[in-house]
Amino acid sequence: xxxxxxxxxxIEWLQDSDRSMVETISLWAEQEVKSKRLEHKEDYEGxxxxxxxxxxxxxxxxxxxxxxxxxxxxxxxxxxxxxxxAVLEQVAAADSGIGFLFANALALQYALAISPNKSAEPxxxxxxxxxGGDIALxxxxxxxxxxxxxxxxxxxxxxxxxxxxxxxxxxxxSGGPARPQCCGATASIFGVVCDLGDxxxxxLIVPAxxxxxxxxxxxxxxxxxxxxxxxVTFKDVKVPGSALVLEGIEALRxxxxxxxxxxxxxCAGSLxxxxxxxxxxxxxxxxxxxxQVFKENPLVASLMGEIGGKMGTSRLLTYNLARMLSRPDVxxxxxxxxxxxxxxxxFKQVGRMAMEAMDNTMELMASAGxxxxxxxxxxxxxxxxxxxxxxxxxxxxxxxxxxxFNLKQL
Amino acid sequence: xxxxxxxxxxxEYLSPLDRYLGEIGRKWADTEVIPIRRDFDExxxxxxxxxxxxxxLQAEIGFQRMLFPEDLGGWGLGHSGYMGTGAARLFExxxxxxxxxxVAFGVLFWPLVMICVEPHVNRRxxxxxxxxxxxxxxxxxxxxxxxxxxxxxxENMEIVxxxxxxxxAVLEGDEWVINGHKLWPTNSGGVADLFGVVCTTNPGSKDPDDxxxxxxxxxxxxxxxxxxxxxxxxxADKNSDIWFDNVRVPSWFRAxxxxxxxxxxxxxxxxxxxxxxxxxxxxxxxxxxILRDFTSETTFRGKPLKENDDxxxxxxxxxxxxxxxxxxxxxxxxxxxxxDLYGDRWSExxxxxxxxxxxxxxxxxxxxxxxxxxxxGAHGSDRAHDVxxxxxxxxxxxxxxxxxxxxxxxVARWFYECETL
Numbered sequence: 001x002x003x004x005x006x007x008x009x010x011i012e013w014l015q016d017s018d019r020s021m022v023e024t025i026s027l028w029a030e031q032e033v034k035s036k037r038l039e040h041k042e043d044y045e046g047x048x049x050x051x052x053x054x055x056x057x058x059x060x061x062x063x064x065x066x067x068x069x070x071x072x073x074x075x076x077x078x079x080x081x082x083x084x085x086a087v088l089e090q091v092a093a094a095d096s097g098i099g100f101l102f103a104n105a106l107a108l109q110y111a112l113a114i115s116p117n118k119s120a121e122p123x124x125x126x127x128x129x130x131x132g133g134d135i136a137l138x139x140x141x142x143x144x145x146x147x148x149x150x151x152x153x154x155x156x157x158x159x160x161x162x163x164x165x166x167x168x169x170x171x172x173x174s175g176g177p178a179r180p181q182c183c184g185a186t187a188s189i190f191g192v193v194c195d196l197g198d199x200x201x202x203x204l205i206v207p208a209x210x211x212x213x214x215x216x217x218x219x220x221x222x223x224x225x226x227x228x229x230x231x232v233t234f235k236d237v238k239v240p241g242s243a244l245v246l247e248g249i250e251a252l253r254x255x256x257x258x259x260x261x262x263x264x265x266x267c268a269g270s271l272x273x274x275x276x277x278x279x280x281x282x283x284x285x286x287x288x289x290x291x292q293v294f295k296e297n298p299l300v301a302s303l304m305g306e307i308g309g310k311m312g313t314s315r316l317l318t319y320n321l322a323r324m325l326s327r328p329d330v331x332x333x334x335x336x337x338x339x340x341x342x343x344x345x346x347f348k349q350v351g352r353m354a355m356e357a358m359d360n361t362m363e364l365m366a367s368a369g370x371x372x373x374x375x376x377x378x379x380x381x382x383x384x385x386x387x388x389x390x391x392x393x394x395x396x397x398x399x400x401x402x403x404x405f406n407l408k409q410l
Numbered sequence: 411x412x413x414x415x416x417x418x419x420x421x422e423y424l425s426p427l428d429r430y431l432g433e434i435g436r437k438w439a440d441t442e443v444i445p446i447r448r449d450f451d452e453x454x455x456x457x458x459x460x461x462x463x464x465x466x467l468q469a470e471i472g473f474q475r476m477l478f479p480e481d482l483g484g485w486g487l488g489h490s491g492y493m494g495t496g497a498a499r500l501f502e503x504x505x506x507x508x509x510x511x512x513v514a515f516g517v518l519f520w521p522l523v524m525i526c527v528e529p530h531v532n533r534r535x536x537x538x539x540x541x542x543x544x545x546x547x548x549x550x551x552x553x554x555x556x557x558x559x560x561x562x563x564x565e566n567m568e569i570v571x572x573x574x575x576x577x578x579a580v581l582e583g584d585e586w587v588i589n590g591h592k593l594w595p596t597n598s599g600g601v602a603d604l605f606g607v608v609c610t611t612n613p614g615s616k617d618p619d620d621x622x623x624x625x626x627x628x629x630x631x632x633x634x635x636x637x638x639x640x641x642x643x644x645x646a647d648k649n650s651d652i653w654f655d656n657v658r659v660p661s662w663f664r665a666x667x668x669x670x671x672x673x674x675x676x677x678x679x680x681x682x683x684x685x686x687x688x689x690x691x692x693x694x695x696x697x698x699x700i701l702r703d704f705t706s707e708t709t710f711r712g713k714p715l716k717e718n719d720d721x722x723x724x725x726x727x728x729x730x731x732x733x734x735x736x737x738x739x740x741x742x743x744x745x746x747x748x749x750d751l752y753g754d755r756w757s758e759x760x761x762x763x764x765x766x767x768x769x770x771x772x773x774x775x776x777x778x779x780x781x782x783x784x785x786x787g788a789h790g791s792d793r794a795h796d797v798x799x800x801x802x803x804x805x806x807x808x809x810x811x812x813x814x815x816x817x818x819x820x821v822a823r824w825f826y827e828c829e830t831l
Contacts, residue, residue, distance in 0.1 A: 014509075041640070044565075070723060144787065144788070144791075145708045145710050145715065145787060146708070146709040146710070146712075147707065147708065147709060148709060149712050149713055149714070150712075151710055151712065152712075154711070154712065157710050157712075158710065159709070179788050181788075218670060219449075219792065219793070219794060220448070220792075220793035220794070220803070221791050221792050221793055221798070222791040222792075222793070222798040222801075223791065266757075285747070296813075299815050299818065299819070300815065303815075351441035355780065359776065359805075362805065362809060363808070363809060363813055363814045364813070364815070365809075365813075366809050366810070366812065366813030367556075367593075367594050367649075367809060367810060367813075369809055370641050370642040370643070370644070370802075370805065370806050370809060371639050371640070371641055371642075372639075372640040373639065373640070377641070380642070380805075381642065381802070383640035384780070384783065384791060384798075384801070385791040387783075387784060388783050388784055388786065388787055388788055388789075388790040388791040389787070389788045389791065391787075392623035392710075392785065392786070393724075393781070393784035394710070394718070394720045394724070394782065394785060395723055397720065398720065406439050
């Protein structure tokens with residue numbers, strides 16, 4: 001039985017075109033990533049970049065959310081939430097690092113292209129980057145922990161990575177070094193969350209090649225080999241007025257809600273491959289002392305049950321969040337407090353369950369769980385990296401408490 | 411300022427050598443390993459960075475000789491009455507720097523336990539192998555136990571009783587002829603100079619007399635090691651396949667003899683659990699140091715991270731966990747040092763309790779490290795802070811020696827007197 005049938009989600013939310021895309025991406029995953037993995041491991045040039053070219057350019061994921069009239073795929077309504085979730089799941093099943101890059105692109109394109117954000121000028125400015133034939137990686141640069149105690153406007157306790165000052169028709173962005181969410185060394189575009197001067201957050205599109213953008217040396221991290229990350233400094237970077245793609249807390253929260261959904265899909269997708277790996281392990285190993293197929297041992301089975309439960313619940317939560325974001329007419333805008341917190345909550349829960357399921361799978365596989373040959377450990381490292389990058393735990397907890405229990409001061 | 415030395419140990423248990431072992435180990439870690447350990451992951455195959463660290467620890471300081479009797483050039487730890495607590499201290503300090511190095515270092519003593527430790531010292535084999543460990547280069551030994559299909563089944567001695575071992579030892583004249591295939595030994599992959607090989611003299615038999623622990627120098631004809639496996643962490647610990655193809659060694663290379671090999675092999679498991687506990691304790695103390703600095707220098711809500719109540723809650727849980735794991739480590743070390751009070755190191759009770767402590771400590775550490783990484787945000791998975799390295803390494807400690815389920819079975823079997831598990 002296929003994974004999608006083993007762990008069902010409400011299928012009436014998926015359109016035929018979504019299913020067709022899922023098939024296409026599954027084929028890409030098998031041909032371009034999984035079949036080459038033993039040979040190339042996590043090699044960026046040898047495996048990941050060629051696979052990304054195929055996915056982002058040849059299949060067209062890079063521009064799928066831009067309007068057709070600008071050369072995009074035209075999936076530019078809120079329905080894109082479910083479509084992209086289904087797609088992201090398959091991308092992450094192949095490589096969660098590539099999935100995370102796509103999640104960043106998705107959040108940025110949401111800010112640009114999905115109604116109600118859609119605005120002609122910024123779209124027209126940005127579209128050629130995505131449709132021009134070169135791979136265009138995107139990265140969000142989000143508020144983060146700071147390094148001093150000076151009084152200044154903050155975003156829920158976190159320091160803004162940069163400030164943006166209006167000068168004539170344009171903006172001047174200054175700040176950093178800041179840690180992008182991904183691919184700081186290879187990104188074409190940064191979506192930088194800035195303090196617009198009075199503590200109001202805004203997101204500005206900053207091309208990586210703009211004068212004053214300085215990328216640091218790529219640094220090492222636990223996982224996400226597809227994301228070659230480096231800290232970035234913005235020194236008096238001048239961008240046009242149209243670079244401001246959103247303004248205000250609710251607008252920023254809306255982008256983050258979509259980002260959390262996308263990252264939940266990355267975690268859920270990683271579980272799909274975890275299931276494949278564990279299925280094979282359980283079918284083929286024998287507890288020799290008992291002459292027993294591994295999965296038929298009651299202790300093993302009990303843990304497998306737990307793992308399966310987390311896989312199924314992760315999918316359900318992720319797709320439900322996607323559905324809620326796809327129907328603002330029913331559930332309200334993505335940036336509204338309640339939906340935003342549901343997005344945080346779903347992402348944190350899916351991330352946690354994914355880690356637990358992978359931890360437990362590794363426990364069942366013992367040494368094979370941490371050997372690269374069996375592939376599980378790369379997903380384990382990737383998902384943990386996603387979990388840490390997207391939002392620090394204490395910030396997520398505070399956001400949830402604020403909404404759920406009506407906090408007044410935090 | 412608080413330091414890792416503020417974490418609790420039962421002071422009355424400690425070895426007279428404790429202070430010296432600790433100071434030497436700490437200095438070695440701080441000067442030779444911690445400054446460069448971040449690049450160890452890329453060094454997993456060739457050990458260009460890692461090997462000099464081993465050279466310094468084992469050959470120049472001389473720790474590789476410590477288990478052998480004094481008259482053979484050793485330090486006599488095997489009959490000191492402080493092997494457990496002494497080893498715990500040293501392994502802690504090494505693991506604080508790098509638990510991959512700690513396991514490679516610890517495992518060099520593992521097969522030697524069979525012949526160097528009272529009450530089962532094999533003087534002739536000590537004399538045979540001691541010169542090797544007195545050399546001025548790092549020398550390693552390894553236990554070849556795990557086999558393909560069934561993995562660490564052979565460590566499940568109570569139930570399987572050696573019946574699943576497929577590596578055979580046949581006595582021909584005054585030589586053992588060994589044939590078989592082993593997987594995963596720490597210090598394989600071309601590192602070890604000496605193997606302790608778990609064999610059967612009668613395939614399929616559960617008779618303890620038929621389990622043989624036989625020493626095989628790595629250069630013996632017919633003994634072949636594969637290339638190291640690539641893993642999620644622990645780059646300093648090389649693991650590979652080993653094949654024994656009509657390998658011939660003298661008959662007296664068998665460690666203790668029929669029945670006794672099987673008996674004392676359980677002691678190897680106990681000491682493996684002690685090593686695992688000490689590795690976790692050392693790594694966690696280092697994370698505590700990193701966390702202390704990170705949460706003092708990083709700000710959230712306009713004040714140092716650690717001054718936020720919610721963050722402090724996470725820090726408190728973490729510190730409490732470190733303290734408990736450290737106490738547990740030394741408690742178990744003491745139990746191994748005092749068989750007159752706690753029972754033989756190879757007894758079912760001591761093995762089961764070691765398994766219980768080991769998997770409790772590992773589970774606690776893995777869960778706490780995940781929370782710490784989440785607290786640190788992107789810096790938690792950033793190699794510059796080394797927390798993620800300890801997380802990867804401790805996960806491996808949690809999984810080795812048969813994985814968690816084997817631990818659970820042994821613990822349940824002893825505490826609940828299960829008869830069929």
